[in-house]
Amino acid sequence: MPFILLSASFASTQVLSATSNDLPIVNVTADFRDAKVTEIPSSLTVISEQVIEQRSALHLEEILNLAPNVNYASGASRARFYQIRGIGERSQFVEPLNPSVGVIIDDMDFSGLGTAGTLLDVKQVEILRGPQGTRFGASALAGLINLKTADPSENFEGRVESSLSEYDSYSLGAVVSGPLTDALLYRFSAQQNLSDGYIENDYLNRDDTNNRDEQTLRGKLRWLASDVLTVDTNLFYVDVDNGYDGFSLDNTRHTLSDEPGHDHQESVAAGVKATYSGAQAFETQVLASASNTNMEYGYDEDWAYPAICAGQACDGWEYNSKDNYIRNRSVQTAEVRLVSTEDGKLFNGTTDWVAGIYYRHQDEDLEREYTYASQDYLSDYETSNMSVFSQLETHLTDQLTLTAGLRLEQHESDFSDNNLITFDRDEDLWGGRLALEYLLDADTMVYGLVSRGYKTGGVNNNPSLPNELRDYDTEHMLNYEVGSKFSLRDNSLHAQIALFYQQRDDVQVKQSTLVPNAGSSCPCEFIDYQANAAQGNNYGLELELLWQVSTNWQLDGSLGLLNTELKDFVNADGKDLDGREQAHAPAYQFSLGGQYFFTERLSARLEVEGKDKFYFSDNHDEQSDAYELWNANITYDAKDWQLALWGRNLTDEDYQVRGFGGFGNDPRKFYATEPYYQYGEPRIVGVRGSYSF
Template identity: 65%
Template sequence: MPFKYQRLAHPLMLLALSAGATAQTSPQSLPEVTVTADFRETSITELPGSVTVIGEETIADRNALHLEQLLNMAPNVNFSSGASRARFYQIRGIGERSQFIEPVNPSVGVIIDDIDFSGIGTAGTLLDIDQVEILRGPQGTRYGANALAGLIYMKSADPTEELTAKVNGTLANYNTWSASGAVSGPLGDNVSYRIAGQQNRSDGFIENDYLNRDDTNNIDEATLRGKVRWQATDTLTLDFTGLYVDIDNGYDAFSLDNTRHTLSDKPGHDRQETTAAAVKATSTTFDAFRIEVIASGSDSDLEYGYDEDWSYPAICAGLACDGWEYASVDNYLRERQTATLEARLVSTADGAIINGTTGWVVGIYGRGQDEDLLRQYTYAAGDFRSDYETDRISGYAQLETRLSERLVLTTGLRLEEFTADYRDSDGVDFDTDESLWGGRIALEFLLNDQHLLYGLVSRGYKTGGINSNNSLSDELRDYDTEHMVNWEAGVKSSLLDDTLRTQIALFYQQRKDVQVKQSFLVPVSDPYAPGEFIDYFSNAAKGTNYGLEAELQWQPSQQWLFSAALGLLETELKDFVNSAGVDLEGREQAHAPSYQFSLASQYHFDEHWKARVEVEGKDEFYFSDNHDEQSWSYETVGASLTYTESNWNVSLWGRNLTDEDYAVRGFGGFGNDPRKFYAEEPYYQYGEPRTFGISFGYQL
């Protein structure tokens, strides 16, 4: 429970607690939702900020196996593919979309059980995940540089003191299957454990006509997680987490004809093998505060490669274009090690200062990362190698001050020292040292028992960096740090005896030195090949992002449950001319749809049967700030029918039941088809088509 309500009984908290206590007699009451990503575990109705929490029941109802299959439920959250899974995410129109040889500092943080996976979201499998929390807006006090746009926090289930076990299985079209299991229980009087494992397999949604295969864009994902909780003393708890992810997915997604039929002779791959661990120590030795120390480390081997020509050598044999063909493979191998250490003191009610009105948090944080790259490219004279080392040291503090019976002021500040060292085989040698700061001021007002109003201003930052390619001029070699100020106001309500909950947020974000990814085409040794794209980052002078986020949950009876989410977003770039010389003053930012919505209705026929229907939609958006190609607006429909008997269940489900075509990545400004003599045209990677299957579950 947050400090600010430990002495002042918040009516919304009392309502939530009473609802939980009477859940058996009033089943219409919605369960309490707790956000765990902040310094203190906080009820979602009390957290001043726009946040979405997706729980394990919803994950199961959607038969979601990866984070990308949940994100459309959250307002103003988008993702970019260009690989087998979504690796990069955008919140309120801000976030990266790809990575090749250039080093990347992420805008959206991804944390899984206190382990930092920012920038490698392919690891976001949903094995035994308890809930996914999406915090929108800069998290300048809590997370610093990697959370300019927001944070995605994935929390898995904790060990239990009693023996429990569950198994789940799925069979679906496209030769898809998944099997998972978890077991949890005591190891002794003071030790409990949890072990979970999962294997996901699918042929994917692409048919390679040249190779006569339907599995060149396949899914092959294995995840293993272990957790141990040790109550070492009456005042010391140790939580250990170990995680192993082995992903060996194919990548053959782009077609010269913009269909799901490809012609690649050397299909690509998207692989990741990660071993990671974390330990958290929590001490309540002192009455005035608790001590939390969190250490984590991960070691990841990543390999991403593709058939650059998307075809086979003899595609023009016997045609007018004979001799125009080229053949090229591009492959990127990365070794990435990340280590973090954080220590903080979190006050209790007894430790409140300023006459007992103010709770506090102080902490220090350190993060080191080393990323080695090997690029193997057909048209390069030799392999390209680079090494990118970054270190972050920061200190932070936060105060929560009760100004009156209804008014709470939260102030937070984070100071960070960032250093980076980059070197590569082209002779580029770059280092930087920056002092950065971020923070937040939030004011909460309890209007009455049903409504909490808040307003906040927060400041976030994203460090600058180096552009690695030696084809760039000196003035394009590096780019500046981006800063953003976020203004936000919202209301969170609990109505109709806590059967209806709503949250609405309005935001306005001012971006300075906006980091914008650009590219240009340079010739290669083959005169008939379209050339090599050189990617780099530059800065627009300014940008603005503003809009609305609204979410609703309503349970009007024991049978019905409704939920809805809406995101409205307006974005623009200011004082920016792209690499093609086009003035983009006032144009929308990339991957920033102007609207996004989701609707879901769930009905319990009786104690055994339930049905769920959901609709999601998204407006068109630009794929890049470097060309004019856009996605198209779309809506998809999903449904499930579940039967539960005692400790087992079976579910029939389907996603995108209308088989809507929509794009998750797109390119323009070049041609890749020799049959058309490399005439410029757009190319699209399609999202998931109609999928359907049956799932089984059993739990002790």
């Protein structure tokens, strides 16, 4: 099995000047204070803007395979849900949802809204694996994905960029930044991404029913109010107006839908961060954000046209229905942190500290329009979180550091719908971490970590469910991790390795059952609900390397090994799943890449990524295929402009990003039970150009 190398596990993959083998070190911004990735005692990945450019990536789903033990689930036009170390949601329909993997964009919370993960002007993507119980609480049981965009610049600068590729795909973007006054800096960026998509609808004779139409706008202002006060304001707008026609009765990229679906998301968000350093002992950080998201997700449930069986033996077996979900979500957050300075260290100057308070409120309204429902379904789900947190970082000796963090959280949730189902929960939760790190020398750190995370329980809202399935319990997890981060060969090779074991209690497991629809020939409506398995175990290894072999040649990659199992769990069909692997948890995942500079301007990159097969769900036995994808890039980088020829999935591998089993949907086969798959991106080749000024 090959090693995975991740371009930027420890350093941004810069355009090499062919003058030095030294690798730069990058900072991580997702923690309470910025820190070098080599100094953080936990497993994490940083993907730089250079890697994003080399892939011509427009969305998170196009780069996440580079990170070990990170997966994503589709079932829509873009991956909305992510899994870290085998933990995370895979879809959402009518049920309310509490996410396992947090998604933060410039300090604004987009957990459960991964469609917004466009990559315009993103400086780096930080992926923190394992529970973030001290830093983020209930939204980060499995880990966190943090998108950090570029900050306003002190000097005027700008960039325009465009790409053109197969399937009538193109994008156009622009960035401009600089000073408005001596005390006010700005940055503005905009991008439009269009594509016909990779599906051909044979019934409608169209090739754009799974199209992409995505707009992103970002605005930033930095006010240097005084020598001790800085105020940063972020504005974010994303409008995704995509088609969704992803599943075929024939398990191909050719569909027969008469009413193709759609996947819309419009999000408007604003955030502000004020940093005051006027106190001698600590710096005060005040953060606040507000966002509003309108989502509409719908699909042709029968994946066919009404007369598909005309003149055949199955004539009269057809059904014809649509399912549509309209959501509005508003989120408000507020946080105050006190972060110690050098003068504010405790215990004779040995201990840095952080203390703070956090509040989050979310309100989500849902309207479901369904062909076989007597009326539209309406629900309201409201949650509030209030937390206090603290972290101490004590330097016991020059080489030995102990980090202790604790978060206490009060979580409240209220649910009601027009089926007269109500639910409220009020619970106290806690999470934290205890880490010990030791510097063997200036280039080598080893660490041990114990962390605790949690994910709140909730309600199953379908009225057809029995009362004993109405709610499910909060999940808790203990994460044990040991690892090392080190540099070799005169700082030309950086590496990190981590071994982890995670013990999950009251594991939240998504289940579904099939019920007949009145007046139809098939039992075709899924009822999704959450249940609890008694326990689960997740353990494995994560390795990342970056090696500057010479001034012209660089190698990078990573490897993820993962073993997962459920304990004491019987699924909705009465099948005992004790000992079975958890869903979306491939046993291995890898990437290996190399970049060669023929001159200071001309370079070529070749990489391969892959993962093992994995179960699509804990409710059936369908699995993906194991696969490998080859990607390449040839770039000419002049002083002010850049031109690149790129390709992804060069061998045109068919691979699945979502799958269903345990039901039949094809009247031509009299609804015989069979699996159905949604496929990932086929081979796509394109050209990208940019001009900087």
